[in-house]
Amino acid sequence: METIKNSMPKYTLQVNGKPYExxxxxxxxxxxxxxxxxxxxxTKYGCGIGQCGACTIHLNGNALRSCNVPVSAVGAGKITxxxxxxxxxxxxxxxxxxxxxxxxxxxxxxxQIMTAAALLARNPKPTVAxxxxxxxxxxxxxxxxxxxxxxxxxxxxxxx
Numbered sequence: 010m011e012t013i014k015n016s017m018p019k020y021t022l023q024v025n026g027k028p029y030e031x032x033x034x035x036x037x038x039x040x041x042x043x044x045x046x047x048x049x050x051x052t053k054y055g056c057g058i059g060q061c062g063a064c065t066i067h068l069n070g071n072a073l074r075s076c077n078v079p080v081s082a083v084g085a086g087k088i089t090x091x092x093x094x095x096x097x098x099x100x101x102x103x104x105x106x107x108x109x110x111x112x113x114x115x116x117x118x119x120x121q122i123m124t125a126a127a128l129l130a131r132n133p134k135p136t137v138a139x140x141x142x143x144x145x146x147x148x149x150x151x152x153x154x155x156x157x158x159x160x161x162x163x164x165x166x167x168x169x
Contacts, residue, residue, distance in 0.1 A: 020080050024049065025093025035081035039073075040064045042080050043090060051091035051119050055148075062147030065120035066090050072127035091119040094126055102126045105164035113151035121147050125161045133168050135161075 020031045024047060031037075031046045043049045043066070052075055055063030059074035066075045067089040094100045102125045112118045121144065128135060128143040135143070140161045149157065 018081070020083070022047075022080070022083060022088060023085070024088045025090060026087075031080065033080055036079045038076050039066070039078050039080055039083060039088070040075040043075065043088075049090050049092055053116060053119055055117070055120070060146075060148070061117070062120040062124060063117050065123040065147065067123060067127055070127065070130055072124045089123075091123060094122070100126060101164040101167040102129065102160070105160040105167060109156050109160040109163060111153055111156045111160050113153055117147060117149050121149065121157055125157075125164065128161070129165055129168060134165055137162070 017032050018035055020033065020042075022029045022031060022042070024043070029047050031042050033042055033046060040052060040054060043052050044054070052066055053063040054076060055061035057076050059077040062074065064074055064076040065072050067073065068078075068083065068086045070087075070089075095103060102122050106112070106118065106122060111121075124144060124147050128140065132139060137158065140158055144154075144157060144161065
């Protein structure tokens, strides 16, 4: 971090494998840095208090609610958004989501996918109970939980 003339901090962030600079206040949530300053609109705003999961991203491979984490807490961490999960939207979770036809309205799906991808990265063959436990904090207003669970199982089977 370096300070510029107007005393607003300048943050260098590693997002989806690329460096970005953001001149924002230290308490600016990562969600708004991604959306408003970097133009990465795949991460959604849902509740603003970290309860719904629509804003889930990865920080160093761990699922994180970006709406209530300030940019100053990221440091040199590596951020991955839905745009950076795979080059061609062909990550096993994304492929399974399409195959199972999970979304209805789709609003929560980026956060659901990011949560599922983090789960499968640390546990490639989770049980149904482990899937339900990991996915439970992510809310789906349309109630497609059975299809979400089915897609995570399918993605687990597709992973090498």
